[in-house]
Amino acid sequence: MFFVTVTFGLYPGNAWANGDPSKGRASFAVCSTCHGRKAEGMESLNAPNLTGLQDWYMLTQLKNFKNGIRGNDPKDIYGQQMRQMAMTLTDEQAMRDVIAYIKTLRP
Numbered sequence: 001m002f003f004v005t006v007t008f009g010l011y012p013g014n015a016w017a018n019g020d021p022s023k024g025r026a027s028f029a030v031c032s033t034c035h036g037r038k039a040e041g042m043e044s045l046n047a048p049n050l051t052g053l054q055d056w057y058m059l060t061q062l063k064n065f066k067n068g069i070r071g072n073d074p075k076d077i078y079g080q081q082m083r084q085m086a087m088t089l090t091d092e093q094a095m096r097d098v099i100a101y102i103k104t105l106r107p
């Protein structure tokens with residue numbers, strides 16, 4: 001009970017209960033090479049800060065990348081890079097897990 005209280009108290013984003021941050025943590029290792037260890041973003045790689053984003057927004061974007069709605073234009077070099085990464089997330093649960101982990105990081 002103490003753990004639950006503390007978790008929800010510190011990170012209200014975790015109220016989105018469909019992802020498992022402990023599983024998402026492993027997937028985030030690859031994301032961190034571009035987005036930074038705390039998802040703070042990396043200007044030199046054009047990788048945006050993810051910490052302030054809504055969970056539902058990130059889920060939509062990851063699906064868009066994976067489905068080729070985003071990042072599919074050969075001229076869109078950065079979008080294409082991110083698309084490759086979205087492909088590594090095998091299914092929606094994997095996306096929800098990694099998003100749940102991102103939501104534990106402080107903006």
Ligand code: HEC
Binds near residue numbers: 030031082
């Ligand atoms: C090779 C570098 C790289 C890696 C690794 C990477 N990304 Fe990205 N990501 C980017 C870039 C660059 C963009 C911006 C794409 C654009 O301009 O459309 C982006 C965009 C995003 C966005 C959309 C942000 C927005 O504001 O719309 C999300 C969400 C995201 N990344 C999540 C992830 C996750 C989760 C992972 C790990 C599975 C990951 N990224 C791994 C480079 C990367």
